[in-house]
Amino acid sequence: MNKTVAEKITGFVEQNIGTFHERCLELLKDMRLDDVLIRRNPYLYKAKGVEVAHDLVQLFMDDYISQRERTIFGGFLEELALFTATIFGGHKSSAEGIDLEFKRDNVHYLVSIKSGPNWGNSSQKKKQFENFLTAKKRIAASKSAVPTQAVLGCCFGRAVKKYDKGGYWKICGQQFWEFLSGEGGLYLDIIEPLGHKAKERNAEYQKSYAVLVNLATQDFSRRFCAQGKIDWDGIVRFNSAKVQREVKP
Numbered sequence: 001m002n003k004t005v006a007e008k009i010t011g012f013v014e015q016n017i018g019t020f021h022e023r024c025l026e027l028l029k030d031m032r033l034d035d036v037l038i039r040r041n042p043y044l045y046k047a048k049g050v051e052v053a054h055d056l057v058q059l060f061m062d063d064y065i066s067q068r069e070r071t072i073f074g075g076f077l078e079e080l081a082l083f084t085a086t087i088f089g090g091h092k093s094s095a096e097g098i099d100l101e102f103k104r105d106n107v108h109y110l111v112s113i114k115s116g117p118n119w120g121n122s123s124q125k126k127k128q129f130e131n132f133l134t135a136k137k138r139i140a141a142s143k144s145a146v147p148t149q150a151v152l153g154c155c156f157g158r159a160v161k162k163y164d165k166g167g168y169w170k171i172c173g174q175q176f177w178e179f180l181s182g183e184g185g186l187y188l189d190i191i192e193p194l195g196h197k198a199k200e201r202n203a204e205y206q207k208s209y210a211v212l213v214n215l216a217t218q219d220f221s222r223r224f225c226a227q228g229k230i231d232w233d234g235i236v237r238f239n240s241a242k243v244q245r246e247v248k249p
Contacts (some may be wrong), residue, residue, distance in 0.1 A: 001185075002186060005087055005181070005183070006189060007189065008087055009083070009084060009087070009145070009186075009189070010164070010192075010193045011079065012106065013080065013190060013193035013194060014177050014196040016076065016079070016080075017193070017194060017197075018078070018134050018196075018197070018198050018201070020072055020073055020076045021197075021198075021201040021205070022149075023072050023172075024065075024069055024072060024205060025204065025208060026204060027065065027068055027069070028065070028205070028209060029063075029073075029208065030195045031064070031065075033057075033216045033219050034238075035059065035064075036060050036061060036064045036216075037235065037236070037238055037239055038239060039064060039170070040060050040063060040064065040239070042091060042232070042235045042236050042240070043240050045059060045060070046232055051229075051230055053217055053220055053221050053225055054213075054217045054226075054228060056136055056220070056230065057213060057216050057217045057220050058213050058217075061212065061213055061216060064090060070115075073115075074114075074115030074116070074155075077115050077155040077156070078099065078113045078114070078115060078155065079115050080190065081100075081155055081176070081180060082100055084177070084180050084181055084186070085100050085102060085111070085180045085181075087181070087249075088100050088102070088123070088180065088181055088182070089096050089103075090102035090111075091181070093108070093110070093111075093135075093184075094249040095131070095134070095135040095138065096131050096134070097112060097128055097131025097132070097135075098110050098112055098125065098131060098132075098135050099111055099112055099113040100112075100113060104147065106146055106147065107146065107147050107148070107149050108133060108137065108139055108146050108147065108148045108149070109148075109150075109151055110135045110139075110148060110149070110150045110151065111150075111151045111152075111153050112131070112132070112150075112151070112152050113153050113155070114126060114152060114153065114154045114155070114242050115153065115156070116154055116156050116157045116172075116245075117153070117154045117156075117158065117159060117170070117172050118157075128152065129139060129167055129168070130137075132150035132167060134151065134167050135148075135150070136148045145210035149166065149168075150167065150169070150171075151168060151169045151171060151179070152165070152168055152169065152170045152171075153171055153172075153179065153180070154170070154171070154172035154173065154176055155173075155176065155177075156172070156173050156186040157172045157173050157177075157179075158172050158173055158189065159171060159172045164176075173187060174187040177190075186247065201244075224238075227237075
């Protein structure tokens with residue numbers, strides 16, 4: 001990769017990866033057992049045969065944390081992709097559902113950036129398709145109209161089926177980073193700077209995580225254990241029982 005480009009991308013990652021770690025720490029500090037229990041599937045954990053309170057709480061916590069960390073990091077990757085594109089003449093789009101726009105070889109590209117290839121439900125995908133159509137019509141109506149191409153770009157993974165989705169391209173992983181930069185090896189080059197200060201950050205994270213799980217286990221044992229056994233009925237009631245609402249006359 002061009003040395004100047006590599007330095008810019010590495011600098012962005014090292015300056016901003018700390019935000020990811022900070023948000024993960026904030027997630028731990030703000031988390032409460034009730035928030036976790038209400039969002040997990042108690043039937044699944046019962047089916048797994050988990051009967052040790054600490055183990056169950058840790059599974060609850062890990063699943064909850066992992067889901068949110070993926071969301072946080074996905075946002076960081078999308079910002080990195082946008083920054084990379086700006087180095088090569090792209091700019092942030094103001095159009096709804098479009099993250100990035102740039103012109104190359106007399107084609108106006110409209111790019112929506114996603115973290116990975118498995119994103120969204122059918123309604124969200126339909127909305128994305130509509131956003132592409134609207135953006136295309138806007139450009140077609142302008143005096144400087146040029147051919148347009150809508151692109152759904154995924155920061156990792158592979159587009160296992162055809163990339164032409166009939167109205168937009170779906171490109172993933174190496175192909176997407178190369179599309180942004182012209183550099184076939186960029187998808188590998190960004191790995192190293194992502195580990196910037198990861199060891200120090202991880203040590204701080206693990207301390208907060210241990211405190212969280214220990215306190216949550218104490219709370220869980222007090223409320224959902226009786227004579228050393230997990231009260232599964234109590235957990236399911238807390239998670240799923242209908243809420244009694246006062247009916248006004």
